[in-house]
Amino acid sequence: MMKQNTWIFLAFTIALVSCTGKKSREGNSSLPNVLFIIIDDMNVDINCYGGPIKSPNIDRLAESGIQFNHAYVQQPVCAASRASFLTGLRPNTTGVDYPYSYYFLEEVMPRHGTVSRFFANNGYDVRHFGKVHHGIEDENPTFQPSIKGSYYTEEINESVRKGGPKPPFEKTLEGDSVFADFKIADSVAWAIQSISDSSRPFFYVAGFHKPHLVFASPEKYQYDWEHNDPLVPFSDEYARFIRHAYYASSSFVDAQVGLVLDALKESGLEEETIVLFVSDHGFLLGEHNYWGKTNLYEKGLQVPLIVSWKNHVEPGLETKALVEAVDIFPSLADLAGLGVPQYLEGTSFKPVLENPDTPWKKGAVSQQPRGLIADREGISIRTARYRYTEWINTFSGEIIARELFDYEQDPTESVNLALNRENAELLKALSAQLNTGWKSMLPEGITNESDNPVAPPSYAWGPEGVSRRAAWHLAFGGSEDEGWRKSTERRNEWRDSLK
Incomplete structure (x- = not known):
């Protein structure tokens, strides 16, 4: 059993029990536990998806369940993506771009809440560990480890405070235990191992920070990647070094996932626990000369998604079914036997767990605004073969540009087929499919x-929204003192004046 850490007492009061032998619950014993693992900024470069990142613990989770090879987020940025899959609503309903919006916090959350609230209302012991929401806490008990600065090396923090450069990577000589993600994993592990026979079913959300910038990890994870890096011939030494730092940071967080999985196994609760693993979006590492998220390329939108449930989900499966992150809420509700709320905009993928080859969605829809006032936005559909994207002027509705990629012929998205006239009919068909809406892409027989x-x-909330609110009022007039509703009216009046 893991040793108890003093951090736990700051967040929870947990009864100590013996962890030997298989446990069973009284009361709601028919309800499965849920362990929901969220990773920040992890793309599909991990080993089980065919990538170069050493990820033995995520790999063994995939081996114990089903790996979704075509899972996509609805918007590739932390706040919007999390708002979407935590509520089971799409970005056009949540009203979140980056960061969270006033509308989301004052209208959507009180009306619907999140998947965590849904499980709490159904009798579950709900706890959040680490980064779950983006920038807020909600009504669920939350463990947040203290972080002394953006870097784990105090000399770098001091330099940054004095206006020095902010390196995108960091290698520390200290071990895992100084990192917030270790403390999060340790807290989750202790909570799992402390469950008593009479405990309510649990819904634990473990939100890890890495590999989000800064790409930091202990030295032991930063080994020689030279022969495993698929982009070595196309990048200079510095870019390669940054990419390797991202890989190392990913390997580090994989080890923390392993601590949690080990605790679950030792607790004897694997057979009673649904484990769902996902990243909040992908991340480009120099592809298309782009570094980061907020893009509508495949690697920015595709995420690792794995579901495991011992003796309920057949191990070692993979599926090509198109699924979306917005499907997570209804899927967990369905798997737990709680029923799926009608207002949700995702689709339970439980049938895919039962038959990975079952015909599924015709497309996955994603979007990404551009600019501080979101005057442009890309709307994208991923089908089994193509990705088609329309970039529009959000005030006039005019299509500014189109992108079309054929993954059978061009998996690296190097040729934009939308520029070729001979593809006019294909463009027309995909545009019609995109503009018919996401409900038209549901599996046959499902509504x-x-x-x-x-x-x-999206009228941005909080400290991270300062620059966006300033740009908003510069463009549309008024001030923050008017409140978000009046500020939204000003934008709409300005838009209408253009007609």
């Missing part, structure tokens, strides 16, 4: 009865 209002444009 969605949600009827949620369209959110207003």
Whole structure:
């Protein structure tokens, strides 16, 4: 059993029990536990997806369940993606771009809440560990380890405070225990191992920070990647070094996932626990000369998604079914036997767990605004073969540009087929599919009865939204003192004046 850490007492009061032998619960014993693992900024370069990153613990999770090879987020940035899959609503309904919006916090959250609240209302012991939401905490008990600065090396923090450069990577000589993600993993592990026979079913969300910038990890994870790096011939030494730092940071967080999985196994609760692993979005590492997220390329939108449930989900499976992160909430509700709320805009992928080859969605829809006032936005559909994207002027609705990639012929998205006239009919067909909406892409025989209002444009909340609010009022007039509703009216009036 892991030793108890003093951090736990700051967040939870947990009863100590013996962890030997298989446990069973009284009361709601028919309800499965849920362990929901969220990783920040991890792309599909991990080993089980065919990538160069050493990820033995995520690999063994995939081996114990089903790996989704075509899972996509609805918007490739932390706040918007998390708002979407935590609520089971799409970005046009949450009203979140970056960061969270006032509308989301004052209208959507009180009305619907999140998957965590849903499970709490169904009798679950719900706890959040680490980064779950982006920038807020909610009504669930949350463990947040203290972080002394952006870097683990105090000399770098001091230099940054004095206006020095902010390196995108960091290698420390200290071990895992100084990192926030270790403390998060240790806290989750202790909570799992402390469950008593009479405990309610649990819904634990473990939100890890890495490999999000800064790409930091202990030295032991930063080994020689030279022969494993698929982009070595195309990048200079510095870019390669940054990429390797990202790989090392990913290997580090993989080890923390391993601590949690080990605790679950030692607790004897594997057979009673659904484990769902996902990243909040992908991340480009120099592809298309782009570093980061907020893009509509495959590697920015595709995420690792794994579901494991011992003796319930057949181990070692993979599926090509198109699924979306917005499907996570309804899928967990369905698997737990709790019923799927009608307002949700995702689709339970439980049938895919039962038959990985079952015909599924015709497309996955994603979007990404551009600019501080979101005057442009890309709307993208991923089908089994193509990705088609329309970039539009959000005020006039005019299509500014189109992108079309054929993954059978061009898996690296090097040729934009939308520029070729001979593809006019294909463009027309994909545009019609995209603009018919996500409900038209559901599997045969499955419908969605949600009827949620369209959110207003995202008026950014909190400290991270300062620059966006300033740009908003510079463009549309008024001031923050008017509140988000009046500020939204000003934008709409300005838009209408252009017609």
